[in-house]
Amino acid sequence: MLFTSLDYYLFLPIVALVFFLTPVRFRWAWLLVASYYFYMDWNPWYIWLIVGSTLIDYTAALQIESAGSRQRKKTWLWLSIVANLGLLFTFKYFNFLSGEAAKVARLFQPAFEAYHLDILLPVGISFYTFQTMAYTIDVYKGFAKAERHLGRYALYVSFFPQLVAGPIERSRDLLSQFHFNYQFDYQRIVGGLQLILWGLFKKLVIADRLALFVDEVYGHPTQYEGFTIWLASVFFLFQIFCDFSAYTDIAIGSARILGVRLSQNFENRVYVITSFNKFWRGWHITLTNWFRDYVFFQLTPMGRGMAWILVATVISFTLNGIWHGAEWTFLIWGGLNGLFVALESLLSKPVDRGLSKIGLPKGRPLRWLIDFAFFFNLAIISIIFFRAVDVQTAFALISQLRFWEPIQLHFSIVDVIDVREVAIGIGALLLMDGFHYLLRGQRIDVFLSQQAWWVRWAYYLILLHAVLYFGMPSNQEFIYFDF
Amino acid sequence: MSWFDPYKAVLTFLLKSLVLGMIVLPPYAQVSHNQVKNVDCFYPKLTHSAEHLILGISRAATGIAPEVLKAELGLKGRMLNFAFVGAVTPYGVDYHQLVRRKISKGKETPVFILSVNPDNLSQNRYKALWSEGAHPIYDLFLVNINPNVEYFLRKIRRKKSTILDNDPPEKNESFRFFEGGWMGLKDRKGAESLEDEAAEIDRISTKKIPSPERIQALSELINALSKRGTVVLVRMPVTSKVRRKETQIFPGFNQEMLQLAEQYKVPFLDYSERAEAYSFFDANHLNVEGAIAFTHDLAQDIKTILRSDH
Numbered sequence: 119m120l121f122t123s124l125d126y127y128l129f130l131p132i133v134a135l136v137f138f139l140t141p142v143r144f145r146w147a148w149l150l151v152a153s154y155y156f157y158m159d160w161n162p163w164y165i166w167l168i169v170g171s172t173l174i175d176y177t178a179a180l181q182i183e184s185a186g187s188r189q190r191k192k193t194w195l196w197l198s199i200v201a202n203l204g205l206l207f208t209f210k211y212f213n214f215l216s217g218e219a220a221k222v223a224r225l226f227q228p229a230f231e232a233y234h235l236d237i238l239l240p241v242g243i244s245f246y247t248f249q250t251m252a253y254t255i256d257v258y259k260g261f262a263k264a265e266r267h268l269g270r271y272a273l274y275v276s277f278f279p280q281l282v283a284g285p286i287e288r289s290r291d292l293l294s295q296f297h298f299n300y301q302f303d304y305q306r307i308v309g310g311l312q313l314i315l316w317g318l319f320k321k322l323v324i325a326d327r328l329a330l331f332v333d334e335v336y337g338h339p340t341q342y343e344g345f346t347i348w349l350a351s352v353f354f355l356f357q358i359f360c361d362f363s364a365y366t367d368i369a370i371g372s373a374r375i376l377g378v379r380l381s382q383n384f385e386n387r388v389y390v391i392t393s394f395n396k397f398w399r400g401w402h403i404t405l406t407n408w409f410r411d412y413v414f415f416q417l418t419p420m421g422r423g424m425a426w427i428l429v430a431t432v433i434s435f436t437l438n439g440i441w442h443g444a445e446w447t448f449l450i451w452g453g454l455n456g457l458f459v460a461l462e463s464l465l466s467k468p469v470d471r472g473l474s475k476i477g478l479p480k481g482r483p484l485r486w487l488i489d490f491a492f493f494f495n496l497a498i499i500s501i502i503f504f505r506a507v508d509v510q511t512a513f514a515l516i517s518q519l520r521f522w523e524p525i526q527l528h529f530s531i532v533d534v535i536d537v538r539e540v541a542i543g544i545g546a547l548l549l550m551d552g553f554h555y556l557l558r559g560q561r562i563d564v565f566l567s568q569q570a571w572w573v574r575w576a577y578y579l580i581l582l583h584a585v586l587y588f589g590m591p592s593n594q595e596f597i598y599f600d601f
Numbered sequence: 602m603s604w605f606d607p608y609k610a611v612l613t614f615l616l617k618s619l620v621l622g623m624i625v626l627p628p629y630a631q632v633s634h635n636q637v638k639n640v641d642c643f644y645p646k647l648t649h650s651a652e653h654l655i656l657g658i659s660r661a662a663t664g665i666a667p668e669v670l671k672a673e674l675g676l677k678g679r680m681l682n683f684a685f686v687g688a689v690t691p692y693g694v695d696y697h698q699l700v701r702r703k704i705s706k707g708k709e710t711p712v713f714i715l716s717v718n719p720d721n722l723s724q725n726r727y728k729a730l731w732s733e734g735a736h737p738i739y740d741l742f743l744v745n746i747n748p749n750v751e752y753f754l755r756k757i758r759r760k761k762s763t764i765l766d767n768d769p770p771e772k773n774e775s776f777r778f779f780e781g782g783w784m785g786l787k788d789r790k791g792a793e794s795l796e797d798e799a800a801e802i803d804r805i806s807t808k809k810i811p812s813p814e815r816i817q818a819l820s821e822l823i824n825a826l827s828k829r830g831t832v833v834l835v836r837m838p839v840t841s842k843v844r845r846k847e848t849q850i851f852p853g854f855n856q857e858m859l860q861l862a863e864q865y866k867v868p869f870l871d872y873s874e875r876a877e878a879y880s881f882f883d884a885n886h887l888n889v890e891g892a893i894a895f896t897h898d899l900a901q902d903i904k905t906i907l908r909s910d911h
Contacts, residue, residue, distance in 0.1 A: 124751065302611055583625065587629070
């Protein structure tokens, strides 16, 4: 069930209505039923993976907490990690690795055939396995208590607003909210709906419209060059931001209606990239924090030198890239971003000193422009790997970028793409950025609650009309459903 | 907080939601309705229920004129051409359920024309059985409401946004839309298109195999409909090339249909070898003139059958 489908907007009010009518102590059960139904609507059989993962991690956490020896705790921790990574490996990485191994084997035995598992990638597997792994690791380290209520723990794994594409929540943040002693709160529910509306606008009006241009250029990489590829890549950066942050907004909004507060995953104007370190503090925050806490910090115990910290940064980001998919393109994208972050950490101070000496200290508009032009274009180059179908295509696209050539769209694209659609996409993007600028880091619901009633109604009417009249058909899945 | 507060909050919320819905949805429904009513061949079929139905795929959608049939048979209730296209409404469980939702009770004995041919009783060997169930028309909760806001909200036939999408696939010079869900095809395709079409028929026919499951579904549909009214099985006219291909794909087709007709005591009328009597748009669809002439002939044959039954 897509967050943009009409069915979801029948499902959510029914879930909310029954939730508020159900006695508090049974509300977890209702939400668990609703969450399992939500997942089974996509594929009823794969619910058993969630059930299996739930039972393993529930048991492992209890055993870790009650174990007398450190060795026994460790055994249960590794059991949980191996089970989760095993699931992920089987469904997500096995076919890729088998294919790559077969390529090597064919060097020696040309007729070698790769073994291929004929299975579908379960939606959300990368999200819920990382969430449950974090839980057992936190229990092992003493950062969280093991949940004794199996039903509540099952809901923590499968809570439908964040089940298929995050935010990846920590147990100490989410489980503690599952007492469900919430009344119907007008402000909270309206706030949730305001977020949902904003998400629908970003997804249906912007992301899916920009996809028309992006898909055309990336679908025919040899036909286009120069500015057209650059523009398609810029559009893709905005497409993926609008797509994924829209999913997150709808997830957070839906959870808020039920009284649950989920984590922010994106800063509003994260796409204004003037630093990679800053960018990664505001982009897919819950995943970046996961890799920071469970990979980077584990690789960098006290006493390690700067060189090792930089290497650990590249390793963490490369793993972050692989998390997105079993493709070399994702690995390179992650590795490049790790390298950019590491190099920026290493070089930012000397570069800043040098630029200050020539009259360009931080804070000057020209300095901001230079930083933006540099970092934004680096991000654009790296994101080509994220979007291209394979590494060869990515390199071909980058080689065709040609920044020195005049700014001119390829003549044939206007025959394929409706110019009005692109114009509306750009107009909507500007509207979004203007609104983000007004928000100044505040949440939409907080901002709107401080405005006059007519501002809120203008927000509802403009966005509802935009979604109805300019929204693309809602059968396009969210990009992060593939991960 | 008093006990009254949550109820007041709920009421305020519902009232404001209602006002917002009233401001936004009716104009949207009107704009969308005006935009699609003459260009989308699916939409008019999903706005009303009907006493008399014409079922099948595109051959029936284009080849049977409900208003002509209704006038010839002297029927008073609404007759709807509820045939879509091959990928959407082959006979099967999903179409059967949708048909049940379309029938309205009237004072007359209902007439159900079931267009049958090897195409809508076969299975694409590369697709899952009942794959048509994934089509969004089967997600509709509302199929008899005018204007059908749900149809617009689901953007069923749209590839772009609503107000920019002024070129849906049907809006070209070849199509005309008539009362009762009939999609009339003008004139005939050009010679070049006919060559493409011949290649397409060859390509599609290699994918098709007879489907016992679809025949079973048709059998159940006839059983259900014959309890309500008069059921007539019709094999539509097609060009000789298509007829030959269909005989290759499904050699015993007419025998199967005759068996079903015998089982449920319903007539089976085969026009598939009477291509010369009608004018065609392409190899397997009648054009407007052909459809009107064919519908007249069909009506005469049905009248004869009804008279002999009485």
